[in-house]
Amino acid sequence: MTFSQDILTRAQPIMDTIMVHPFVKGIATGNVPDDILNYYVEQDEHYLKDYLQVTALTVTKTNDTNDIARLLETAQFISNESKAHEIMLNITGHHVENWRRSPDTQRYTDHMYTSAYHGTYADALAVLLPCAWSYGVIGRELVAQGANNDANPLKEWIEIYSPQANDEIDYNAWRFDALERAVANLNDSQKEQVIQTFLKSLEMEWRFWEAAWNQTQWRFDF
Template sequence: MTFSQDVLTRAQPIMDAIMSHPFVQSIADGNVPDDILNYYVEQDEHYLKDYLQVTALTVTKTTDADDIARLLETAQFVSDESKAHEVMLNVTGHHIENWRRSPETQLYTDHMYTSAYHGTYADAIAVLLPCAWSYGVIGCELVARGANNDANPLKEWIEIYAPKANDDIDYNAWRFDALERAVANLNDSQKEHVAQTFLKSLEMEWRFWEAAWKQTQWQFDF
């Protein structure tokens, strides 16, 4: 079993919980409450800016020209991801107001920066990977379920994240390949640290959905 296969096996319970989360199920049904969509978009706006910066930091941790090119290409996709936000905001009529970062958003982005700054190239890849991978799984499974029907106001959102048969590059396959190459010369303890980095990010993905669903806020003003 490869490192990636082992990590994905360990990750399956978290991914199952994401797929069964009421927010994701409501996206499939096309009936997410407006306040939840607005919260999600506001927090994701914060998250994606940090994701871009962590991606840029990850570029500095490798000399592999192909990996650098792929990282820059994925950064471009993230910068264009505002289209997914527009789909949701077209449903609610909300306009971005730069709400305060929620506790879960702060926790997640702190984890990303810490892993990328202080970890290996493998840690940097691992901390970023669960976001792209989990959204690809969501998109693929919802399309397979027929959730991207014309009656669903979030049809386009689902299709943005679903892998396309005519895509030139399978970026998630590349990400896991890069991860395999990055851990190749690490010892068992270092590999486990990378695995924990990946799994923590994936749990933070679940927590991100949960925070939006429950409208989590800071308890006090400061």
């Protein structure tokens, strides 16, 4: 079993839980309350800015020119994320107001920065990977279910994240290949740390959906 196969096997229970989350199921039917979509977009605006900065930190951890080029290419996908936000905001009529970061958004981005600053190149790749990978799974599975039908107001959102539907290059294959190469010279303890970094990010993905669904906020003003 390769490292990637091991990490994905261990990640499957979390991914299975994400796929049955009421928010994701609501996307499949095109039926998500406006306030939940607005919360999600507001928090994702914060997250994506940090995602770009952590990607930049990851670039500094490798001398592989091909990896650097690919990391910069994948960062460009953020423009597609903006389109995904527009699809949701066109449904709700909301305009981004830069709401305060929620506790779960802060927790997730803190995890990303810590891993990128203090970890290995493999840790930096692993902390970023679950976002792109999990959305790719969501897009693929929802297309397979026929959720991207013309009656679904979130049809375009689904197709943005499905390589089969939008003919985009599937960068997740490269991400896992890069991760395989990055862990090649690590010892077993270091490899386990990389796996834990990945799995924590993937749970944070679940928590991000959950926070939006429940409109989670800080308990106190400060």
